[in-house]
Amino acid sequence: MPLGTIDRSPPPFFKQGPSALSRLFVFSALAVFLMVADARLGVIDPLRSALATALYPLQWLALQPGRGLQALGRHFDSLDQAQAQAQAARKELAAQLLRAGQVEQLTQENQQLRQLLELRQRLGGPAQATEVIYQAADPYSYKVIIDKGMAAGVEVGSPVIDSAGVVGQVTRVHPLVSEVTLLIDRELTIPVLNTRTGLRSVAYGEPSEDGLELRFMAANTDLQEGDLLTTSGIDGIYPPGLPVARVTRIMRRAESAFARIYAQPIGQVSAARHLMVLKPLKSQLPPQPPAQEASPTGRKGGRP
């Protein structure tokens, strides 16, 4: 029998596609490409948005049991607890009424003064209330996902606050949800102003310490524990005057020209449920003249 007539390919039972090793190489290469494209080139966002949108129903489903349990728990809250809460709320309201009265008067006074000085009206942008869907279960980063996205007009870079202060910044926007990077994430920086001295600096996220670190501050800087840091408003993103953090620890050491300064965020960074998304200041500001360079004092907050 001539050799050519023998079917030398294996029967289909043994055909299992490409070998495991070659498949490993193909998929690993694809994964590495995706990582590089995501981190350096930024061309993967449409894919990510599409996946996030497809995943939204599943996420919604996964959250329902927890929501149900919470609702049940609230239902069985005791009367005492409810009364105590109401009492506390009334006290807080009374305290805030006093302040609100002052604020109104001050706002009016401020407005008059500004008109006198022919200053531009201070920017108070529109805000959107959102709810945190879940915290990203990534042990390396601190992000939460909120329930408003492109469809609701959320923009990348928008500051996010809660009732107490700044909690972070929107770093990615999908059609239905958005990612908020919290202040304590290592990748987030925020320009701050010490309200006691007027000193400007930049706070970096430092999750392993108190939450924020002021880097490259000279050892003789006038800073005290307990100083309030607010947004400085020179970055074109955060409106000025929002509380950010309180200085908790200052370590001055002889061998270093810099002090190590740690601060704790004032906003409920890890516990907030309801957040407000503000419009970034830059979208409200008139365009800068082209010759003028952006100010070097830390404009960046997360990814642009």
Add this chain to the structure above:
Amino acid sequence: MIMPLGKQLLLPASPLFIWTSLIAALLLTMLGSEPWMPDLLALVLVFWTIHQPLRVGMLAAFCFGLVMDVHQAGLLGQHALSYTALSFLSIMIHRRVLWFGAPSQALQLLPLMVAAHVLELVVRLLSGGSMPPWTFWISPLLQALLWPLASIVLLMPQRRAPDPDLTRPL
């Protein structure tokens, strides 16, 4: 396939059950937010890769990895890479591991789970992340410990007698 002596002959696995269990594992994994929580999706993926290597392979592992990356808002591809590697290692041992009893199987799977975690850690450190808390290392241990339970639960539909009136092992 040659079967170990004294093992029950299993019914064919239903594709519907395989994919339902994978989706359910994905949902359960989505719920976890602490670093020590076991990655059930990885466990179920390894389980089906070992038991049904022709149905669930690296492509499925890669796609589920991408979904996890999007859910965790991390670097796109890190879970895909670690799940692909996990799937490859499972395919490498799938002919051998089923001859052992459940505790020995779990012991053999522990290095796989640890390797996948180490791969993820290396990727994170290379991309500028910080070290996770030590509880991170509990997760692969729990995954290996859950293996015997997963083998019982996920094989249940295949253990039924062909005629349901004869015996009801469930």
